[in-house]
Amino acid sequence: MRDGINLAQRGIPVVVFVHDNFERVARAQTRVSGMPDLRICVYPQYQPGRLTAQLEQEKAVKAVEGLQK
Numbered sequence: 001m002r003d004g005i006n007l008a009q010r011g012i013p014v015v016v017f018v019h020d021n022f023e024r025v026a027r028a029q030t031r032v033s034g035m036p037d038l039r040i041c042v043y044p045q046y047q048p049g050r051l052t053a054q055l056e057q058e059k060a061v062k063a064v065e066g067l068q069k
Contacts, residue, residue: 001026005033014038015067019045041066 004016016038018026023042030038043063 001029004038005030005035008035008038009033015041017041017043019043021045039067 001016001018004014008014016026018040020042023040026040026042027036030036030040041063043066044059
């Protein structure tokens with residue numbers, strides 16, 4: 001998050017990727033840093049033993065949908 005915020009403050013276009021477990025903290029950090037509009041792509045954290053082709057595909061679709069918002 002800090003790297004993304006620092007780059008954005010320098011005028012460099014940024015999209016920060018974060019695990020779903022850290023979404024609330026990431027959004028809070030952007031607000032505190034004065035950059036509430038920083039683009040954040042939230043994706044599900046890998047769960048050991050549960051990764052199947054179907055879950056991987058669903059994860060990819062959710063990530064793309066998040067970028068389109």
